[in-house]
Amino acid sequence: MPSPEMSGVMGVTRAVDGGRVIRVGPEGIYDDATAANIIAHELTHARRYLRQGNFDGEVHGTADSLADGTPYGSGNALQDWIEGNR
Ligand SMILES: [Zn+2]
Structure with missing residues:
Protein backbone atom coordinates (compact mmCIF):
# COMPACT_ATOMS: atom_id res chain seq x y z
CA MET A 1 0.00 0.00 0.00
CA PRO A 2 1.45 3.38 -0.98
CA SER A 3 2.42 5.71 1.80
CA PRO A 4 -0.11 8.55 2.21
CA GLU A 5 2.77 11.03 2.39
CA MET A 6 3.67 10.12 -1.21
CA SER A 7 0.17 10.68 -2.57
CA GLY A 8 0.45 13.07 -5.51
CA VAL A 9 4.25 13.09 -5.28
CA MET A 10 6.31 11.73 -8.19
CA GLY A 11 9.45 11.42 -6.09
CA VAL A 12 11.36 13.04 -3.28
CA THR A 13 14.85 13.08 -1.79
CA ARG A 14 15.10 14.55 1.68
CA ALA A 15 17.98 16.13 3.53
CA VAL A 16 16.95 14.25 6.66
CA ASP A 17 17.93 11.01 4.89
CA GLY A 18 21.36 12.40 4.03
CA GLY A 19 20.95 11.71 0.31
CA ARG A 20 20.95 7.96 0.96
CA VAL A 21 17.23 7.38 0.32
CA ILE A 22 15.14 8.30 -2.69
CA ARG A 23 11.39 7.86 -2.65
CA VAL A 24 9.19 7.31 -5.69
CA THR A 62 12.30 22.49 -15.89
CA ALA A 63 10.06 20.02 -17.67
CA ASP A 64 11.88 21.06 -20.87
CA SER A 65 15.41 20.44 -19.52
CA LEU A 66 17.38 17.74 -21.32
CA ALA A 67 20.82 16.36 -20.39
CA ASP A 68 21.92 19.63 -18.79
CA GLY A 69 23.02 18.19 -15.44
CA THR A 70 19.89 19.29 -13.59
CA PRO A 71 17.57 16.75 -11.95
CA TYR A 72 14.92 17.38 -14.62
CA GLY A 73 17.54 17.25 -17.36
CA SER A 74 18.88 13.91 -16.13
CA GLY A 75 15.47 12.32 -15.79
CA ASN A 76 14.21 13.62 -19.11
CA ALA A 77 17.36 12.46 -20.92
CA LEU A 78 16.95 8.91 -19.63
CA GLN A 79 13.23 8.87 -20.46
CA ASP A 80 13.98 10.26 -23.92
CA TRP A 81 16.52 7.48 -24.51
CA ILE A 82 14.14 4.75 -23.27
CA GLU A 83 11.45 6.07 -25.59
CA GLY A 84 13.85 5.77 -28.53
CA ASN A 85 14.39 9.47 -29.14
CA ARG A 86 18.17 9.45 -28.57
ZN1 LIG B 1 13.46 17.42 -7.93
Missing part, protein backbone atom coordinates in the same frame (compact mmCIF):
# COMPACT_ATOMS: atom_id res chain seq x y z
CA GLY A 25 5.44 7.84 -5.40
CA PRO A 26 2.67 5.92 -7.16
CA GLU A 27 2.45 8.49 -9.96
CA GLY A 28 6.20 8.18 -10.43
CA ILE A 29 5.91 4.56 -11.51
CA TYR A 30 3.15 5.15 -14.06
CA ASP A 31 5.19 3.30 -16.67
CA ASP A 32 8.81 2.18 -17.14
CA ALA A 33 9.98 5.39 -18.82
CA THR A 34 8.35 7.56 -16.14
CA ALA A 35 9.85 5.44 -13.35
CA ALA A 36 13.29 5.74 -14.94
CA ASN A 37 12.85 9.50 -15.26
CA ILE A 38 11.90 9.91 -11.61
CA ILE A 39 14.66 7.64 -10.34
CA ALA A 40 17.29 9.50 -12.40
CA HIS A 41 15.85 12.84 -11.21
CA GLU A 42 15.95 11.85 -7.55
CA LEU A 43 19.36 10.23 -7.92
CA THR A 44 20.70 13.57 -9.20
CA HIS A 45 19.37 15.23 -6.03
CA ALA A 46 20.86 12.47 -3.87
CA ARG A 47 24.27 12.69 -5.55
CA ARG A 48 24.41 16.44 -4.93
CA TYR A 49 23.52 15.94 -1.28
CA LEU A 50 26.14 13.21 -0.89
CA ARG A 51 28.79 15.43 -2.55
CA GLN A 52 28.19 18.60 -0.56
CA GLY A 53 25.98 17.76 2.41
CA ASN A 54 23.11 20.00 1.33
CA PHE A 55 21.12 21.03 -1.72
CA ASP A 56 22.51 24.59 -1.81
CA GLY A 57 22.99 26.01 -5.29
CA GLU A 58 21.13 23.22 -6.99
CA VAL A 59 19.47 24.20 -10.26
CA HIS A 60 16.38 22.07 -10.62
CA GLY A 61 15.73 22.56 -14.32
Whole structure:
Protein backbone atom coordinates (compact mmCIF):
# COMPACT_ATOMS: atom_id res chain seq x y z
CA MET A 1 0.00 0.00 0.00
CA PRO A 2 1.45 3.38 -0.98
CA SER A 3 2.42 5.71 1.80
CA PRO A 4 -0.11 8.55 2.21
CA GLU A 5 2.77 11.03 2.39
CA MET A 6 3.67 10.12 -1.21
CA SER A 7 0.17 10.68 -2.57
CA GLY A 8 0.45 13.07 -5.51
CA VAL A 9 4.25 13.09 -5.28
CA MET A 10 6.31 11.73 -8.19
CA GLY A 11 9.45 11.42 -6.09
CA VAL A 12 11.36 13.04 -3.28
CA THR A 13 14.85 13.08 -1.79
CA ARG A 14 15.10 14.55 1.68
CA ALA A 15 17.98 16.13 3.53
CA VAL A 16 16.95 14.25 6.66
CA ASP A 17 17.93 11.01 4.89
CA GLY A 18 21.36 12.40 4.03
CA GLY A 19 20.95 11.71 0.31
CA ARG A 20 20.95 7.96 0.96
CA VAL A 21 17.23 7.38 0.32
CA ILE A 22 15.14 8.30 -2.69
CA ARG A 23 11.39 7.86 -2.65
CA VAL A 24 9.19 7.31 -5.69
CA GLY A 25 5.44 7.84 -5.40
CA PRO A 26 2.67 5.92 -7.16
CA GLU A 27 2.45 8.49 -9.96
CA GLY A 28 6.20 8.18 -10.43
CA ILE A 29 5.91 4.56 -11.51
CA TYR A 30 3.15 5.15 -14.06
CA ASP A 31 5.19 3.30 -16.67
CA ASP A 32 8.81 2.18 -17.14
CA ALA A 33 9.98 5.39 -18.82
CA THR A 34 8.35 7.56 -16.14
CA ALA A 35 9.85 5.44 -13.35
CA ALA A 36 13.29 5.74 -14.94
CA ASN A 37 12.85 9.50 -15.26
CA ILE A 38 11.90 9.91 -11.61
CA ILE A 39 14.66 7.64 -10.34
CA ALA A 40 17.29 9.50 -12.40
CA HIS A 41 15.85 12.84 -11.21
CA GLU A 42 15.95 11.85 -7.55
CA LEU A 43 19.36 10.23 -7.92
CA THR A 44 20.70 13.57 -9.20
CA HIS A 45 19.37 15.23 -6.03
CA ALA A 46 20.86 12.47 -3.87
CA ARG A 47 24.27 12.69 -5.55
CA ARG A 48 24.41 16.44 -4.93
CA TYR A 49 23.52 15.94 -1.28
CA LEU A 50 26.14 13.21 -0.89
CA ARG A 51 28.79 15.43 -2.55
CA GLN A 52 28.19 18.60 -0.56
CA GLY A 53 25.98 17.76 2.41
CA ASN A 54 23.11 20.00 1.33
CA PHE A 55 21.12 21.03 -1.72
CA ASP A 56 22.51 24.59 -1.81
CA GLY A 57 22.99 26.01 -5.29
CA GLU A 58 21.13 23.22 -6.99
CA VAL A 59 19.47 24.20 -10.26
CA HIS A 60 16.38 22.07 -10.62
CA GLY A 61 15.73 22.56 -14.32
CA THR A 62 12.30 22.49 -15.89
CA ALA A 63 10.06 20.02 -17.67
CA ASP A 64 11.88 21.06 -20.87
CA SER A 65 15.41 20.44 -19.52
CA LEU A 66 17.38 17.74 -21.32
CA ALA A 67 20.82 16.36 -20.39
CA ASP A 68 21.92 19.63 -18.79
CA GLY A 69 23.02 18.19 -15.44
CA THR A 70 19.89 19.29 -13.59
CA PRO A 71 17.57 16.75 -11.95
CA TYR A 72 14.92 17.38 -14.62
CA GLY A 73 17.54 17.25 -17.36
CA SER A 74 18.88 13.91 -16.13
CA GLY A 75 15.47 12.32 -15.79
CA ASN A 76 14.21 13.62 -19.11
CA ALA A 77 17.36 12.46 -20.92
CA LEU A 78 16.95 8.91 -19.63
CA GLN A 79 13.23 8.87 -20.46
CA ASP A 80 13.98 10.26 -23.92
CA TRP A 81 16.52 7.48 -24.51
CA ILE A 82 14.14 4.75 -23.27
CA GLU A 83 11.45 6.07 -25.59
CA GLY A 84 13.85 5.77 -28.53
CA ASN A 85 14.39 9.47 -29.14
CA ARG A 86 18.17 9.45 -28.57
ZN1 LIG B 1 13.46 17.42 -7.93
